[in-house]
Amino acid sequence: MIEFKNVNYIHVNGIQALKEINLSIKPKTINALVGSNGTGKTTLARHINGLLKPTSGNVLVFGKNTKKISVASLSKRIGMVFQNSNHQLFADTVKNEILFGLNNFETDSQIKKNRFEWALNFFDLKKYENTSPLKLSGGEKKRLCIASVLAWNPEVLILDEPTVGQDQVQKEKMLKFISNLNKQGKTIIIISHDLEFLWPLKPNTIVMAKGRIKKTGKMTDIFSDDELLNQTCLMRPQLLDLWMKLNIKEEPPGDITEATDAIRRINGS
Amino acid sequence: MKEKSIIKFENFSFRYDSANEFILKNINLEINKNELVILAGPTGCGKSTLLRSIIGLIPHMHGGEYKGRVIVDQLVVNDVKITDLAKKAGFVFQNPENQIFMFSIERDIVFGLENLGTSRTIMKERVDSILSLLKIEHLATKAPHELSDGEKQKAALAGILAMQPKILILDEPTSLLDPKTAIDFINIVNDLRKKIGMTIVIVEHRLDLVVGIADKLIILSNGKIIENNNPKQVLHYSNQLIPEIGIPVISRLYRNLAKSNYDFDNVIVTVKDMVKEMRRKKFND
Structure with missing residues (x-):
């Protein structure tokens, strides 16, 4: 559904941000894009909704070349939530922020009304309906950004560092709704340094270093590779680390509950 | 009598001029010399206000209702000038771009020293030793905008360390860094603490990076201290652990x-x- 074919991208300042990228993202999957600072993750994501076009090579989305379709028509199907909420929010009220994309992409007024109400309530923003987005806390701004994008019901959701500035309670809420959206058939792409957050989602993992894709695969396989972790400034999630150090052969647990059960079972207590 | 604590809050409360409620309420806290202390709590619980009260930004820059006393290395914060406190406590901000501003990293590091009236020979020595300590010699002549986030964070730290503060305050120093770079950063300041003796107060959301090396974990909630103990004690026996804390x-x-x-x-x-x-x-x- 999303295909990168020999993609290179050179910034206006002459620096090559993407090198020979070949990548295929399948529909209805959760994907994680990881790697150290300044390694090209955000640049790659911006090629998916056509905000950036390859210097050479091609990006195909839903079978169409991004060089030949407008960003607007791609955005309807691919929603992107930026790392810095302040770069995204611009309307005078929370209500208008959510309505902006919806008005552009949806014509049926009943659907529009339903989706607006849904976005407002699902993200606990009802009480701020007439408040300026600038007055919200960092965590609330992030929720508003996601709500505004999900309101127009895109098929693909790209989240750039969604957990920065979120406390544990908000992170767990986010984990649940990402997993629910995926079950409803949406394709999710998450850029994040927060590997403990990604771990329970069991995403397909794409590791980048210096503009190149180093490896793609299951999170367990990627994070078992010591040499790769050293090269890419990544750290092993604690549950996988524990499983490897204890030399347990069965599939590592996704969360604490699974880990507790497994340990008790193996230990026969 | 030798004083064990280097930072002391006595019945301290503070309300910003613009707010109706007190953001910190009757804080009593002692931080001992050469300890590494983690400060945690949900957003808006008063962490930043507490840090500002140590370096004197409160009450000298932010006005409001101030009750009780804060004592930093035997100086009563309210009674002394902010410049006297600057010699005692260095502050590394969350966003290094708020901190480094000169046209080269070298110039940025000497900026603080020049203000303290340090001699040229000592300045040269200090700059060289800090650059080598943080392994950033190659950045000396670079401009801030040429640096990556991790390098900026180290440059900001270098400028503060050059002044050899007894107290180092770090406000979410690793939030922009990838996991390995974040751990390197924490290890550097911790090694330095052991080598030259320094008290460190750090606000850090990724507790897994710091609980292994910290002496105390303080949890603030709604302007009050609800926990202050060895991190192991807090993480394992506390009934007060609020769900917002990233255990x-x-x-x-x-x-x-x-x-x-x-x-x-x-x-x-x-x-x-x-x-x-x-x-x-x-x-x-």
Whole structure:
């Protein structure tokens, strides 16, 4: 559904941000894009909704070349939530922020009304309906950004560092709704340094270093590779680390509950 | 009598001019010399206000209702000038771009020293030793905008360390860094603390990076201190742990297993501790 074919991208300042990228993202999957600072993750994501076009090579989305379709028509199907909420929010009220994309992409007024109400309530923003987005806390701004994008019901959701500035309670809420959206058939792409957050989602993992894709695969396989972790400034999630150090052969647990059960079972207590 | 504590809050409360409510309420706290202390709590609980009160930004820059006393290395914050406090305590901001501003990193590092009236020979020595300590000699003549986030963070730290503060205050220093770079950064300041003696107060959301090396974990909630103890004690025995605190995965696993009557001989903070404990129990042999 999303295909990168020999993609290179050179910034206006002459620096090559993407090198020979070949990548295929399948529909209805959760994907994680990881790697150290300044390694090209955000640049790659911006090629998916056509905000950036390859210097050479091609990006195909839903079978169409991004060089030949407008960003607007791609955005309807691919929603992107930026790392810095302040770069995204611009309307005078929370209500208008959510309505902006919806008005552009949806014509049926009943659907529009339903989706607006849904976005407002699902993200606990009802009480701020007439408040300026600038007055919200960092965590609330992030929720508003996601709500505004999900309101127009895109098929693909790209989240750039969604957990920065979120406390544990908000992170767990986010984990649940990402997993629910995926079950409803949406394709999710998450850029994040927060590997403990990604771990329970069991995403397909794409590791980048210096503009190149180093490896793609299951999170367990990627994070078992010591040499790769050293090269890419990544750290092993604690549950996988524990499983490897204890030399347990069965599939590592996704969360604490699974880990507790497994340990008790193996230990026969 | 030798004073053990270097930072002391006595019945301290503060309300910003613009607010109706007190953001910090009757804080009593002592931080000992050369300790590394983590400050945690949900957003808006008063962490930044507490830090500002140590370096004197409160009350000298931010006005408001001020009750009680804060004593920093025997100076009463309210009674002395902010410049006197600057010699005692250095502050590294969350966003290094708020901090580094000169046209080269070298110039940025000497800026603080020049203001303190340091001689040229000493300045040269200090700059060289700080650059080599942080392994950023190659950045000396670079401009701030040429640096990556991790390098900026180190440059900001270098400028503060050059002044050799007794107290180092770090406000979410690793939020922009990838996991390995974040750990390197924490290890550098911790090694330095041991080598030259320094008290460190750090606000850090990724507790897994710091619980292994910290002496105390203080939790603030609604302007009050609800926990102040050894991190192991807090993470494992506290009933006050509010859900907003990002308790490391391994500590949550430990709590869960302990709850289901799993006997542990030692308190566990890291994966290494857990592995040792499991091996002792001949787990999976």
